[in-house]
Amino acid sequence: MNALWLGVLGTSVIAFLLKFTGHSIPEKYVSNPRALRINTLIPIALLSALVGVQTLTEKGKWVIDQRLAGVAVALIALSLKAPYFVVVVSAAVTSAVLYRL
Amino acid sequence: MNRATATQSLSVSFTVGLYGTAFGAASIAAGFSILQTCLLSLLTFSGASQFAVVGVMGAGGSAISGIATASLLGIRNGLYGLRMAPILKVRGLKRVVAAQVTIDESTGVAIGQEDLGIDAMKQGFWLTGFGVYIFWNIFTLMGALGAQAMGNPSAWGLDAAVPAAFLGLVWPRLTGKFERVLAASSILLAIALSPIISAGLPIIATALLAAAFGWKERT
Numbered sequence: 053m054n055a056l057w058l059g060v061l062g063t064s065v066i067a068f069l070l071k072f073t074g075h076s077i078p079e080k081y082v083s084n085p086r087a088l089r090i091n092t093l094i095p096i097a098l099l100s101a102l103v104g105v106q107t108l109t110e111k112g113k114w115v116i117d118q119r120l121a122g123v124a125v126a127l128i129a130l131s132l133k134a135p136y137f138v139v140v141v142s143a144a145v146t147s148a149v150l151y152r153l
Numbered sequence: 154m155n156r157a158t159a160t161q162s163l164s165v166s167f168t169v170g171l172y173g174t175a176f177g178a179a180s181i182a183a184g185f186s187i188l189q190t191c192l193l194s195l196l197t198f199s200g201a202s203q204f205a206v207v208g209v210m211g212a213g214g215s216a217i218s219g220i221a222t223a224s225l226l227g228i229r230n231g232l233y234g235l236r237m238a239p240i241l242k243v244r245g246l247k248r249v250v251a252a253q254v255t256i257d258e259s260t261g262v263a264i265g266q267e268d269l270g271i272d273a274m275k276q277g278f279w280l281t282g283f284g285v286y287i288f289w290n291i292f293t294l295m296g297a298l299g300a301q302a303m304g305n306p307s308a309w310g311l312d313a314a315v316p317a318a319f320l321g322l323v324w325p326r327l328t329g330k331f332e333r334v335l336a337a338s339s340i341l342l343a344i345a346l347s348p349i350i351s352a353g354l355p356i357i358a359t360a361l362l363a364a365a366f367g368w369k370e371r372t
Contacts, residue, residue: 056186058220059206059207059210060193062216064193066220067202067230071234071255072234074230074233074237074238074252075235075237075243075248086367090364090368091232091367092229093364093367094225094228094229094363095229096327096332096335096336097339097359097360097366098225098226099201099319100323102222105212105347105355108344109344110212111212111213113347118313119313119316122312123313126316127320130321136168136321139318142317143314144311146313147313149310151307
């Protein structure tokens with residue numbers, strides 16, 4: 053089995069187990085406020101980090117290219133409260149135009 | 154059957170399902186096959202985790218770091234399950250199905266129906282869960298087929314569309330200064346670590362930042 057298959061199946065198995073565990077644990081065991089607080093912050097940290105890495109690195113190196121312009125446009129669109137679709141498409145168009153120049 | 158709940162479930166399902174196109178395209182751009190892409194949507198069925206595993210592995214990360222990042226992002230589905238279990242009260246096969254469709258949207262719509270009573274909450278959960286499942290998978294396939302027809306992902310701006318898609322997902326959560334400082338610190342930490350440790354790990358490392366930020370109660 054190659055790495056991509058391992059990624060697909062491993063992610064799927066763990067994703068299901070996490071969901072199912074939540075449905076199966078009695079509520080009283082996991083109401084620790086610190087755990088709840090940290091758990092709401094984890095997605096914010098991980099998703100932000102992913103945005104940064106996908107925008108400014110390539111294969112472990114720092115790279116500034118058309119992606120940064122695309123994401124900057126997305127950021128502007130988000131701050132103007134544009135719909136999600138517009139955010140993604142405006143980033144793609146910006147980046148594609150710069151790439152093809 | 155509550156009409157307002159049904160309408161909300163359907164509109165959430167369709168809108169969110171559309172993003173499946175972005176995932177399908179991103180997954181192909183990262184080097185996954187159409188079958189692998191569709192299986193991720195059918196089996197993993199959790200947008201952030203799916204984007205994470207293809208993002209990390211597409212950037213050259215190992216399967217382990219891809220799975221680990223995706224799984225950290227999937228933890229919150231477990232917490233949603235915890236919240237939904239006493240409302241749904243299901244066992245056996247029904248619990249398995251409920252678990253699979255326990256995601257941001259199904260939980261979000263269910264919680265939003267609290268004023269309408271427990272039946273509306275259940276209805277919102279199931280309708281949204283199944284609705285997103287159906288649309289997400291259809292649009293994943295379409296995105297995957299479309300991306301394969303396109304060729305070089307950079308020429309179509311997919312290399313920026315993927316981080317923009319993530320930014321759009323995290324944006325509504327950046328409600329206050331505290332969250333924004335955490336987001337900015339996470340970006341800086343992950344970028345700083347990128348040349349030093351292997352791909353995927355810089356992202357997982359920011360979970361420690363989240364733990365540090367959440368350790369003390371805010372007043």
